[in-house]
Amino acid sequence: MEDNSKYLDLFFEESDAHIQSLNDCVLDLENDPDNQDIINEMFRSAHTLKGMAGTMGYDSLAKLTHKMENVFDLLKKETIKADSHSIGLIFDCLDSISAIVEDLREGGEGDLNVTELVGRLETVSEGSSATPVIELFSSESDDDFNSQLHFIDESDVAVIDSAAADGYQAYVVTVKIEETSGMKNARVFLVMSKLDQQGEVLYSEPDPETLEKEDFGSIFKVVLLTQADAETIKEAALNNSEIEDVLVKPFEKSDVISNEIQVQEERVEVETVEEVKETKKETKKKSKAKAAHANQTVRVDITKLDDFLNAVSELLIYRTRLESISQDKNIKEMDEPLEQFARITTELQDLVLKIRLQPVSTVMTNFPRMVRDLGNDLGKKFNLVIEGGETELDRTVVSELGEPLIHLIRNAADHGVEMPDRRQELGKDPAGLIQIAAYQEGNRVVLTVRDDGKGLDPQAIKESAERKGIVTAGLTDIELQHLIFHPGFSTAKTVTGISGRGVGMDVVQQKIHSLGGSIEIISAVNQGTTFKINLPLTLSIIDSLLIKVGESTFAIPQGIIEKVVSPGPGEIIQTYQQEIYTKGGATPLIRLTNVLDIKEIGTAEPYLIIVKLGENRFALMIDDIIKQQEIVIKDLGKELSSVSSYSGATILGNGEIVLILDITAITNESQGVQHAVRV
Amino acid sequence: MTKRVLIVDDAAFMRMKLKDILEKNGYTVVAEAENGVDAIEKYKAENPDIVTMDITMPEMDGVEALKEIKAFDSAAKVVMCSAMGQQSMVMDAIRAGALDFIVKPFDTGRVIQALDKVTQ
Numbered sequence: 001m002e003d004n005s006k007y008l009d010l011f012f013e014e015s016d017a018h019i020q021s022l023n024d025c026v027l028d029l030e031n032d033p034d035n036q037d038i039i040n041e042m043f044r045s046a047h048t049l050k051g052m053a054g055t056m057g058y059d060s061l062a063k064l065t066h067k068m069e070n071v072f073d074l075l076k077k078e079t080i081k082a083d084s085h086s087i088g089l090i091f092d093c094l095d096s097i098s099a100i101v102e103d104l105r106e107g108g109e110g111d112l113n114v115t116e117l118v119g120r121l122e123t124v125s126e127g128s129s130a131t132p133v134i135e136l137f138s139s140e141s142d143d144d145f146n147s148q149l150h151f152i153d154e155s156d157v158a159v160i161d162s163a164a165a166d167g168y169q170a171y172v173v174t175v176k177i178e179e180t181s182g183m184k185n186a187r188v189f190l191v192m193s194k195l196d197q198q199g200e201v202l203y204s205e206p207d208p209e210t211l212e213k214e215d216f217g218s219i220f221k222v223v224l225l226t227q228a229d230a231e232t233i234k235e236a237a238l239n240n241s242e243i244e245d246v247l248v249k250p251f252e253k254s255d256v257i258s259n260e261i262q263v264q265e266e267r268v269e270v271e272t273v274e275e276v277k278e279t280k281k282e283t284k285k286k287s288k289a290k291a292a293h294a295n296q297t298v299r300v301d302i303t304k305l306d307d308f309l310n311a312v313s314e315l316l317i318y319r320t321r322l323e324s325i326s327q328d329k330n331i332k333e334m335d336e337p338l339e340q341f342a343r344i345t346t347e348l349q350d351l352v353l354k355i356r357l358q359p360v361s362t363v364m365t366n367f368p369r370m371v372r373d374l375g376n377d378l379g380k381k382f383n384l385v386i387e388g389g390e391t392e393l394d395r396t397v398v399s400e401l402g403e404p405l406i407h408l409i410r411n412a413a414d415h416g417v418e419m420p421d422r423r424q425e426l427g428k429d430p431a432g433l434i435q436i437a438a439y440q441e442g443n444r445v446v447l448t449v450r451d452d453g454k455g456l457d458p459q460a461i462k463e464s465a466e467r468k469g470i471v472t473a474g475l476t477d478i479e480l481q482h483l484i485f486h487p488g489f490s491t492a493k494t495v496t497g498i499s500g501r502g503v504g505m506d507v508v509q510q511k512i513h514s515l516g517g518s519i520e521i522i523s524a525v526n527q528g529t530t531f532k533i534n535l536p537l538t539l540s541i542i543d544s545l546l547i548k549v550g551e552s553t554f555a556i557p558q559g560i561i562e563k564v565v566s567p568g569p570g571e572i573i574q575t576y577q578q579e580i581y582t583k584g585g586a587t588p589l590i591r592l593t594n595v596l597d598i599k600e601i602g603t604a605e606p607y608l609i610i611v612k613l614g615e616n617r618f619a620l621m622i623d624d625i626i627k628q629q630e631i632v633i634k635d636l637g638k639e640l641s642s643v644s645s646y647s648g649a650t651i652l653g654n655g656e657i658v659l660i661l662d663i664t665a666i667t668n669e670s671q672g673v674q675h676a677v678r679v
Numbered sequence: 680m681t682k683r684v685l686i687v688d689d690a691a692f693m694r695m696k697l698k699d700i701l702e703k704n705g706y707t708v709v710a711e712a713e714n715g716v717d718a719i720e721k722y723k724a725e726n727p728d729i730v731t732m733d734i735t736m737p738e739m740d741g742v743e744a745l746k747e748i749k750a751f752d753s754a755a756k757v758v759m760c761s762a763m764g765q766q767s768m769v770m771d772a773i774r775a776g777a778l779d780f781i782v783k784p785f786d787t788g789r790v791i792q793a794l795d796k797v798t799q
Contacts, residue, residue, distance in 0.1 A: 010692045047735045048690045051762050055696055055786035062784075069764070182782035183761065186769040190780065193773050214766075241779050241793035299691075462788075 004056050008104075009301070011052055015101050018045040019094060023369050026090050030372075033082035043072040049097070050655060059099045064114045067121035068093050074125060086124060091369075093117055095653060144219050147172040147249040149205055149256045152223065156202050160225065160251060168225050170202070170251035171233055177218045181242040185214040191243065192222070194236045199226025218244075222249055302395065305356055312345070312352050313541070313632035317651045319345050324654055353394070353538050359439045360447065361389030363402040367409060374413040381420055381431035382413060388438035393445050394538040397515055401447070401535075406506040408449040408531050409434060413503070416453030416529055426526060428452065433528075445535045452528040456481045456521065465489065480522050485509040513613055514647075514663045516542070516559050544631045544650075546658065547609070548624035550598035555631055555660045556620075562612045564625065566605060579621040581608055589619045590670045592661075596645060611663050618667050633660060644669065682798050683709040685725060685765045687718040687741065688733035688760065696785060697731060697760075704791045715739025719747050722755070729798055730757045732777070734768050742772050756797050760785075 004011075023040060025042045032038065046069045068090070068099055074080045096117055104110040129392030149172060159430045160170040175191055177184050184438035188211045195201055199325045203223040206216050226233060230248045237246040249255075319341055326334040393401075417423075424430055433452040438445060458480040462472050464467035464481050472480065483489055487506040512519045536542070543558040579589040587610060593600045603623040611618050631650040636643065647662035684706050688694045698708045710725045712718035714736045722730060730748065734741040741759060748755045759772045759780040764779075769780050779793045 007692060007696060010695055014690055014692045041737075044689075044735055044737060047762060048693075050706075051783045052692050054762070055693065066763075182763055183769065183780075186761070186766040186780060189766075189770045196717050198786060212766075239799070241781070241796050242789060303788055321716070439744050 001073070008127070011056055011297075012101065012105055015049060015052065018049050019098055019101065020365050021045050022090075022097075023366070024096055026087055027368050027372060029082050030087050034078075036076065039075045039082075043069060043076060046072055058100070058104065058110045059373070060114045061097065064093060064097060064100075064121075067118050067125070067241065070125050071121050080124060089117075089120055089124065093121070101256060144217075145174060145176050145245065145247065147174055147221070147247055147255055148254045149203075149221060149223070150257050151205070156223065157253065159202060160223075163225055167227055168199070168499070169227070171224050171226065171230060172221060172247075172249050172251050172255055173224050173233060173237055174219065174221045174245045174247040175237055177220075178242045178244045179218050181218070181306050183214075184216070184218065185212050187240070188212075188220055190240055191237050194240060195222065195224055195233070198228045198233055198236050199224050201225075211467060228457065255484060291487075301382055303396075305352070309352050309356065310634075312348050313343050313634065316349060316541075316632055320652065321655060349541065353541070356394050356396075356538070357392035358395040359390050359392050360397045360398055360401065360445070361386070363398055364389055364436065367405075367436065371409065371413065374410065374433075378411065378413060379419065380417055382417065383429070383431040383433050385435040386437075387431065387435065391438035391440055391445055392537075393535060397535055397538070400511065400515055404511045404533070405436070405447070406451065407504050407508050410453035412453065412529070416451035416455075418454050434634075440537075441534075445537060447533040447535065448530050449533075450528060450530040455525040455527055455529055456484065456523040457525050461489075478521075481482065481523055484521070485519075510664065513560075516557060517597060541630060541632050543628065544660065545628055546626040546652075547607075547622045548626060549592045549596060549622050550595075550601050551624065552598060553652075553656065553658050554592075555629075555658050556609065556611075556663065557647075557660070559626065560613060560663055562610045562617065565608050565610065565619075567608050581610075585617075587617045587619045589621060590667065591621045592666075593621075594664050595670050611665060611667075613667060616667070618663075619664075620663070631658075631660070681705055681707045682728040682794070683725070684714065684794070685710045685718065685721055685727040685730045687712045687715070687721075687730060687736070687744065689713050689736040690733075693733065693760075693783075693785075697752050697790070700785060700787050700790050701794070702760070706794065715741060715744030715747075718744045719751070722748050723751065726752075728756065729794060730755065731760050731781070731794075732757050732772075733760045734765055734772070735762075740768075742768055742775060745772055745777055746775050758793055758797055 020047045022042055025038050025045070029035065029038045029042070046065050050062055050065035050069055053059075069078070071086070071090070074081055075086070080086060094561070096112065096114060100110045100112050100114075103112060128442055163170070173195065175188075177187050181187055192201060192204075197535060199221050202225050204211060205221045210216055211220060224233060227545045228236075230250070230452060234246050234248045237243065237248075317336075322341070323338060325331075326338055367386065368384055371382050374380075375382045378518055412434050413432075417434070418426070418428075420430040423432065429452075433450070435450040437446070437450070438447045440446075458477040461480045461483050462475075465472050465480070465486070468489065470483065470486055470489070472483070475483075485508075489505065512533055512535070515535055517533055519531060519533045521529065524527040544555040545558055545561060545564075546555055548554075565583070567581060568583070571581060573580055573582055573588060579591075581587040581589045589608070592598070601623060607622050607625055608619040609622060611620060629652075631652075633648040634650060636646060636648055640646075643663055644665045647665075648657045648660045650658050650660060652658055682705075684701055686694050686697050686708055687703075688697065688711075694711045694713075698711070701708055707727075709727050710721040712721045714765075716739045716744055718730070718732065718739075718741075721727075732741040732745055736744075745757050745759070748757060753776075755776075757772075757777050759777045760783060761769050761780050762783045772780065778797045781790050781793050
């Protein structure tokens with residue numbers, strides 16, 4: 001077994017692209033079943049997948065894609081139609097292919113059982129063409145590697161005799177192709193074409209038709225009429241790859257075993273096989289308008305980009321250090337080079353951040369397929385619109401976005417959009433709109449998931465929340481709607497397989513928060529619901545506020561800070577359960593010294609940092625504010641991954657290492673999420 | 680002197696695999712092309728000793744590209760790369776002047792044998 005492991009990355013990358021392209025194509029095909037361009041593209045993708053799978057030695061995948069290719073070929077020839085049956089089958093195959101590739105990615109063997117699908121594909125192929133399994137008749141053995149012929153026509157013998165007078169000699173050329181060689185018929189054709197250059201092939205055994213059908217073992221014989229000598233002929237035949245041996249012997253009548261016509265009874269012809277022929281269409285294929293131009297891009301392993309960013313980040317740290325040393329020592333000569341250094345590092349930083357940007361569409365590619373399947377499962381119709389897919393975000397953000405977006409779409413499909421007849425009653429388009437839009441706003445990106453369904457009814461939510469023991473007194477309609485982010489909340493009367501059991505919206509909110517973003521709801525009854533997600537462009541470099549808790553310095557991401565206040569006397573009160581900051585509403589107070597287990601120093605004038613996480617506010621009590629600073633987030637590494645209060649660390653100009661507080665985790669821990677009080 | 684090869688295949692994966700095989704066996708890969716149009720351009724630019732030509736490709740397939748390369752340089756040495764099931768296109772290619780063909784999945788021995796024979 002060859003070691004193919006180093007090709008794995010490329011294999012996965014290209015497989016993913018082809019699976020995606022197939023998925024997209026099938027979706028297009030469903031709407032436009034006669035479009036040959038789409039079918040051609042599908043055929044190519046399946047073909048390439050097959051080739052890669054074969055090369056990697058993934059038999060299940062190769063087998064499945066091969067059968068799919070056969071079916072696509074029939075689509076191409078219009079022998080079968082792209083109806084709901086065949087499209088459903090293709091989707092099932094794609095799911096199976098994805099599963100195999102996923103299994104491989106996780107280190108599995110990728111040998112999932114594809115027998116059932118292969119059977120179904122074959123059933124489709126049958127009727128239009130016979131089963132594409134070729135039974136090789138290997139009745140011959142090495143004993144047949146001789147110059148004996150079974151039959152020759154009398155007229156050929158006459159030709160041989162008369163040509164002898166003109167200096168032409170007839171040879172029996174026996175060629176043995178390597179047993180394991182693929183496409184022996186084409187191999188025969190190649191050898192024949194070389195022999196044709198030396199003279200004239202009078203006769204072949206087996207006959208040309210059998211050779212073309214590949215209905216023979218690995219030996220074939222021809223009678224060649226030529227002026228060349230035996231050595232030249234042997235050379236011409238042998239000088240092709242995958243030819244094991246060649247015998248060349250001057251023709252004699254005694255070489256023919258029997259002159260009776262015995263070919264007929266040789267065997268009952270096996271049901272002939274319509275080989276998957278490339279149609280001429282393929283050859284004359286028009287180049288498509290959207291064809292890829294030779295764009296000047298380079299593929300780079302993403303870990304290299306991560307390393308690059310890391311290196312730039314460190315450069316940034318040392319720049320800050322150099323600056324502070326230069327200031328401390330008051331070295332004038334260093335000012336100018338330091339300025340240049342600062343400029344270049346800033347450029348580098350911008351550059352690497354730009355390189356790491358990825359269009360949000362990369363996580364949206366599966367959505368059309370998903371919405372289609374949701375429609376089928378729910379008996380609803382959807383009209384999916386994706387806008388601004390080209391909007392770019394840091395790849396770490398993009399890769400984390402898929403899950404929450406899928407959740408929101410599923411919710412929109414399941415809970416938002418009504419059944420088609422209900423929609424008609426309401427005078428809406430029977431097909432519900434699900435719109436996903438992305439756009440950039442300053443250094444943040446806004447993503448919206450909108451449906452034109454029944455909207456979030458505040459009263460229904462209120463009742464439901466009360467049944468679940470959530471206090472709703474005094475909440476506005478908007479606040480009631482935001483209760484769906486409350487853990488354990490669900491408005492669905494019945495639990496469906498699609499959007500689950502009321503876990504989820506809180507997870508969505510948490511995920512968005514962990515990405516440094518926020519999510520809000522805009523919804524009106526019978527008009528629809530819009531989820532608006534606001535995200536930072538990058539996660540790697542953030543504006544932060546450096547603070548002191550006890551004697552230690554920490555960083556808090558600036559994005560979530562609403563304001564910083566000095567609490568006046570009596571503004572902090574102790575309630576039954578906890579401390580509350582009372583000015584401008586009741587905000588739960590968290591003493592960071594408690595949460596972080598740091599010794600209190602009893603500052604006379606502490607500060608409260610009011611952070612806003614979604615709709616929840618918290619007041620964090622700290623001892624001092626140092627300054628605002630742009631910091632580079634460094635991973636804490638595996639050893640500290642279980643420490644939940646910190647999202648990372650950064651290195652300051654003076655070399656000091658500062659931990660970055662994970663406010664979401666801290667508030668969850670200290671409050672217990674269920675106690676989060678609304679303002 | 681090492682033989683200079685132009686690899687034509689739409690899948691980067693296949694190009695990488697083939698390039699590895701060739702370079703381990705004393706060939707120099709001077710260029711790679713990802714479709715027929717690209718192949719013709721690279722052929723003209725590099726004038727390689729030998730071309731490995733995939734058949735199924737977007738833009739322009741391997742048989743068409745072969746024909747154009749042959750029209751430009753009748754002495755061009757082109758070996759087709761084909762998958763099972765493409766016999767008729769391989770035959771078209773041989774008619775159009777392809778010197779040999781190799782069948783995917785690639786077997787190192789066979790690839791090298793084919794190229795060695797063609798460049799003898």
